[in-house]
Amino acid sequence: MIFIRLASATLRAQARYRASLLVDALSALAGNGLEFVALALTFDRFGSLAGWSMGQVAFLWGLTEIAFGSMDMLFGGFDPAVFGQHIRRGTLDMYLLRPVNLIAQIFASDIMLRRLGRIAQGALVFAYANHVLALAWTPAKLLYLPVVLVSAVLFYGALFIAGATASFWTVQGLEVVNVFTYGGTALNSYPLPIFDRWLRRFFTFVIPTAVVVYYPALYFFDLPDPLGLPGWVSFLAPAVGLGALGMSLLVFKWGLRHYTSTGA
Amino acid sequence: MNAYLALARASLARQFRYRGANLAGLITNFFFGVIRVSVMVALYNANPAAAPAGYDLAKAVTYLACAQAIIGWVALWGWWDLVRALKGGEVVADLQRPIDFFGLWAAQDFGRAIAQLFLRAIPIMLAFALVYPLVGPADIGQLLIFILSFALAWFLSFTWRFLFSILGFWVTDGTGFARLAIFSATFFTGFLMPLSLFPDALAGVLRWLPFAGMVATPLDVFSNALRGPEALVAVAVQAFWALALYALAQATFTAGVRRLTTQGG
Numbered sequence: 159m160i161f162i163r164l165a166s167a168t169l170r171a172q173a174r175y176r177a178s179l180l181v182d183a184l185s186a187l188a189g190n191g192l193e194f195v196a197l198a199l200t201f202d203r204f205g206s207l208a209g210w211s212m213g214q215v216a217f218l219w220g221l222t223e224i225a226f227g228s229m230d231m232l233f234g235g236f237d238p239a240v241f242g243q244h245i246r247r248g249t250l251d252m253y254l255l256r257p258v259n260l261i262a263q264i265f266a267s268d269i270m271l272r273r274l275g276r277i278a279q280g281a282l283v284f285a286y287a288n289h290v291l292a293l294a295w296t297p298a299k300l301l302y303l304p305v306v307l308v309s310a311v312l313f314y315g316a317l318f319i320a321g322a323t324a325s326f327w328t329v330q331g332l333e334v335v336n337v338f339t340y341g342g343t344a345l346n347s348y349p350l351p352i353f354d355r356w357l358r359r360f361f362t363f364v365i366p367t368a369v370v371v372y373y374p375a376l377y378f379f380d381l382p383d384p385l386g387l388p389g390w391v392s393f394l395a396p397a398v399g400l401g402a403l404g405m406s407l408l409v410f411k412w413g414l415r416h417y418t419s420t421g422a
Numbered sequence: 423m424n425a426y427l428a429l430a431r432a433s434l435a436r437q438f439r440y441r442g443a444n445l446a447g448l449i450t451n452f453f454f455g456v457i458r459v460s461v462m463v464a465l466y467n468a469n470p471a472a473a474p475a476g477y478d479l480a481k482a483v484t485y486l487a488c489a490q491a492i493i494g495w496v497a498l499w500g501w502w503d504l505v506r507a508l509k510g511g512e513v514v515a516d517l518q519r520p521i522d523f524f525g526l527w528a529a530q531d532f533g534r535a536i537a538q539l540f541l542r543a544i545p546i547m548l549a550f551a552l553v554y555p556l557v558g559p560a561d562i563g564q565l566l567i568f569i570l571s572f573a574l575a576w577f578l579s580f581t582w583r584f585l586f587s588i589l590g591f592w593v594t595d596g597t598g599f600a601r602l603a604i605f606s607a608t609f610f611t612g613f614l615m616p617l618s619l620f621p622d623a624l625a626g627v628l629r630w631l632p633f634a635g636m637v638a639t640p641l642d643v644f645s646n647a648l649r650g651p652e653a654l655v656a657v658a659v660q661a662f663w664a665l666a667l668y669a670l671a672q673a674t675f676t677a678g679v680r681r682l683t684t685q686g687g
Contacts, residue, residue, distance in 0.1 A: 181598040189605025196614035197461075203619060204465040204472045333446030337453045344457050352464035357456070 160258050164266035172271045179271055186275030194219060194283050210349045213290035214379060220284025222346040222371050225310035227276035229318070232311070234268035238321035238335050245325050251419050260414070261407070299378055302393075306374040309399030313370045314343065316402035323406070323413040342367040351384050358385065366402075370395045425521055426529040433533030437541065444541045447494070451542065452549050455490035459483050459554060477618045477647060480557050484645040485616040487550035489637060494538030495572070496579035496636055497531070498604060498611065504583070505600050508590035517679065524584060524671060531580050560646045567653045571640040574660040579636045581667040582607070588671070591678030612638025618647050632667060635660035 172179055194216075201212050234240060241264070244250040253263045293299075321335030342365060350358055350372045362368045369391060376383055377392035437444070466479040473479075493499065504527060507513045516526055550556060559565040586603035590596025608614065610633035617625045617638045628634050639656045642648040648656050 178595070178598045181602055185598075185602040185605040188602075189608060192606070192609035193614055196609055196620075199621060199624070200465065200615045200619045202621075204469045206468045207461065208464045208468070328442075333443055334449055336446070336450045341450065341453045341457070344454060348457070348461055352460045353457075354460070357460075 161262040161266055164258075164263060165269055168266055168269050169271065182272035183275035183278075186272060187279045190223065190276050190279040191282065194279070208349050208352045209384075211291075213287050214375075215348065216283050216287035217291065217378070218349065218371060218375055219347040220280050220282075220287050221307065221310070221375070222343055223280025224277055224284060225280075225307055225371070226314055226343045227273050227280055228307075229311045229314040230276065231270055231273035232265070233315040233318045234270045234273070235264040235266070236315070236318040236322040237268070238318065238325060238333075238339070240268055241322035242325040242328075245417075246420060248420055250417070261410070293378060294380075302374070302377070306370070306395050309395040310346075310370040312399035312403040313367065313395075314339065316399075316406035317342065317365070319403075319406040319410050323410045326413040326417045338365055346371040362387075366394075366398050369398045426525060429526065429529040430533035430536070433530040434537045435533075437534055437537030448542055448545055451490045451493055451546055455487055455546070455550060456553075458486050458489075459550075462486055474618055477616075480555055481645045481647055482616050482619065483550075483554050484556045484558075485618075485641045485647070487547060487554065487556060488641040488644055489613050490550075491543040491546040492575070492637060492641065494542030495535050496575055497534070497538070497583070498579055498607065498613070498636060501531075501583050502597075502600065503527075503530075504587035505590055505596045508587065509595055509597070517682075523675060523679075524668075527584060528580055531583075532576070535576050535580075557645055559644060560649070564643065564646060564649065564653065567657060568640060568643045571635075571643045571653075571657050571660060574657065574664055575636050575640045577664050578632060578660060578667065581664065581671050582632070582636065585667065585671050585674060588675055588678050591682055607633050607636075610634070611636045612641070616641075616647070618642070629656065630659060632663035635663055 197215075197219075198212060201207065201215070207215055230237070244253075244264075253260055253267075256263065317335070317339045321339060324335060342361060345353065345357070345361055346367050350362075350368050353361075358368070373383070373387070373392045374395050377389070382389070383391070462482050463479065466473065466482065470479075473482075504513075507516065516523060519526065547556075559568050582603075586600050587596060589599045593599070610628055610631055612628065612634055617628055617634065620628070628638070635656075639648070639660055642656070643653050
């Protein structure tokens with residue numbers, strides 16, 4: 159399949175620069191890891207966050223980071239900052255001229271192995287959470303965990319694709335979408351009740367990042383929603399993930415029809 | 423001197439051109455600040471007595487608001503100008519100018535920082551002041567110490583960025599070094615959480631390192647966490663590291679230029 163050949167070319171190119179790849183992955187691991195350490199050190203002084211223990215927050219943090227890191231690696235070509243450059247420099251035209259599906263090409267264009275650093279960081283924090291929480295893992299929960307993870311990856315990916323779509327019009331990468339992509343993720347790393355009502359509502363009903371991480375976490379902890387939403391909201395993650403991805407791809411295709419090259 | 427002023431002015435004017443990017447940056451910085459302040463408020467609500475004596479929520483919130491405001495001023499995240507100039511070879515043109523290389527880049531960066539003061543720092547502080555109760559320097563003396571500390575923070579950050587960027591004299595692509603330098607230093611600058619809330623032993627060590635002077639020191643002076651003699655000591659530490667890093671930067675530069683071979687073409 160042509161997609162696999164394109165993707166493996168991208169990967170082999172990075173594997174050539176082994177030292178550079180290692181430094182980059184380690185930087186991401188250390189950088190994101192120290193961010194967690196800063197939170198843990200401060201948390202330690204106060205002892206809880208809206209009734210959540212450090213282990214529970216680590217669970218949210220780890221899950222979010224694994225999902226976002228994986229998404230960033232797989233959907234990197236749609237990163238609005240990267241995609242905006244394709245439009246500005248006219249390299250998108252090169253893709254369009256090839257007799258290969260455009261979306262497959264963009265997927266294959268920017269699979270960054272250095273993102274493994276961030277994924278490893280998330281995995282470490284998640285392992286720490288499981289170590290201190292001693293959760294009662296039932297078979298149902300164990301089955302649902304990977305579903306949640308994939309749903310979150312798809313959902314974050316949809317945000318990237320939606321952000322990339324905006325650059326068909328703005329030409330410049332639209333930096334405001336960082337608020338929804340990186341901001342929405344940062345928000346997922348903490349229990350939802352600590353945020354103001356307008357923020358909670360926005361990230362539950364408009365851009366439902368809370369539905370893909372926070373609500374499933376409530377199910378894993380056997381906690382009722384302090385904000386009063388019914389228990390089945392915890393199981394909406396796959397529908398929201400798939401739905402968001404499908405919608406973003408439709409919008410992307412529609413945007414593509416309105417694309418005019420910069421002529422660069 | 424006139425050359426430096428002209429460089430700074432041109433660089434300042436350039437910043438004002440990117441209206442869309444500036445507004446987007448402003449919104450992003452503010453939003454991340456809201457997330458971090460929300461975490462802080464929830465921590466204090468959980469156990470107000472756990473905070474160190476005299477370090478109340480208003481100080482912590484002010485610290486975090488200032489941390490978002492200072493991003494554009496110190497540019498510790500996402501400053502690739504010199505890394506790129508070295509990688510691309512444009513640096514050759516700079517080296518041929520009859521002007522000190524460090525000074526040339528410092529002047530340009532100072533213009534950039536001044537622009538960011540008006541485009542980012544002040545608007546963000548105003549936005550936070552509308553939403554949260556903030557504190558400011560308690561008296562005129564404290565304000566003067568803050569201004570000094572704030573200026574030193576820029577110089578320290580620039581010298582540090584200059585240092586890790588010119589490692590590019592030794593490798594073809596300095597991006598990896600730069601990324602490592604940025605990622606690892608963030609924690610030590612106190613950007614993520616107020617140093618006062620870290621365990622005392624750790625905070626004590628961090629305050630003597632050069633990184634605290636790039637972010638934490640001016641923030642602690644602004645929010646009155648460091649006062650009087652304590653504030654002056656912290657500023658003296660900043661000044662010491664400013665001189666030390668400057669000397670190191672010049673020495674590294676001299677050694678680097680001797681090794682420099684740019685790729686032709």
